[in-house]
Amino acid sequence: EAGVTQFPSHSVIEKGQTVTLRCDPISGHDNLYWYRRVMGKEIKFLLHFVKESKQDESGMPNNRFLAERTGGTYSTLKVQPAELEDSGVYFCASSQDRLWGLAFSGELFFGEGSRLTVL
Amino acid sequence: GENVEQHPSTLSVQEGDSAVIKCTYSDSASNYFPWYKQELGKRPQLIIDIRSNVGEKKDQRIAVTLNKTAKHFSLHITETQPEDSAVYFCAAKNTGFQKLVFGTGTRLLVSP
Numbered sequence: 001e002a003g004v005t006q007f008p009s010h011s012v013i014e015k016g017q018t019v020t021l022r023c024d025p026i027s028g029h030d031n032l033y034w035y036r037r038v039m040g041k042e043i044k045f046l047l048h049f050v051k052e053s054k055q056d057e058s059g060m061p062n063n064r065f066l067a068e069r070t071g072g073t074y075s076t077l078k079v080q081p082a083e084l085e086d087s088g089v090y091f092c093a094s095s096q097d098r099l100w101g102l103a104f105s106g107e108l109f110f111g112e113g114s115r116l117t118v119l
Numbered sequence: 120g121e122n123v124e125q126h127p128s129t130l131s132v133q134e135g136d137s138a139v140i141k142c143t144y145s146d147s148a149s150n151y152f153p154w155y156k157q158e159l160g161k162r163p164q165l166i167i168d169i170r171s172n173v174g175e176k177k178d179q180r181i182a183v184t185l186n187k188t189a190k191h192f193s194l195h196i197t198e199t200q201p202e203d204s205a206v207y208f209c210a211a212k213n214t215g216f217q218k219l220v221f222g223t224g225t226r227l228l229v230s231p
Binding site: 045056107 | 120123125128153155160161162163164165168208210218219220221222223224
């Protein structure tokens with residue numbers, strides 16, 4: 001079974017340009033997450049989709065970031081216009097919740113990340 | 120919201136030694152604590168996790184301990200090998216809210 005795939009693996013753009021990152025989750029996984037890691041820092045949460053709906057977008061830095069998941073399958077994350085501080089590795093992860101006691105929990109499967117460099 | 124702190128940021132050990140990485144969390148409602156390993160240029164992968172109804176879990180050379188009272192959990196790797204070299208991330212989650220919060224990572228270097 002294919003894992004989480006992300007495209008592109010690396011993107012170098014100039015400040016003010018636009019970049020769109022794509023994530024294909026594991027087939028059948030309802031949950032899709034976007035995370036970002038800046039060098040030496042934590043893997044920071046950006047947002048969470050359940051199917052096509054945004055469950056939590058509290059981590060999105062500002063309105064220059066737009067995430068979509070049309071049809072509940074793949075997702076895109078667009079940065080427009082890009083700024084220097086947007087540089088980092090953007091990870092996508094997916095999961096399928098399993099019932100544990102009275103709550104749900106599922107392992108996160110990560111993609112290999114999209115490294116964004118803004119010059 | 121949840122905040123996870125992780126120490127040390129880097130850890131160098133000799134092959135065969137033990138390595139311990141420690142994390143603390145702030146939200147007492149968190150009840151799921153996974154550890155991810157990221158090898159250079161690869162994706163983070165789950166290596167072990169623990170839930171709040173147990174205090175310790177072991178899988179071959181790796182173990183995780185959880186102290187809910189003190190709100191900290193640790194990863195223990197025994198008999199380290201060069202292939203254990205990687206960045207390790209701890210994380211915490213309240214399964215009701217479904218967001219996994221990560222620590223800043225520990226770069227482990229195991230020298231032959």
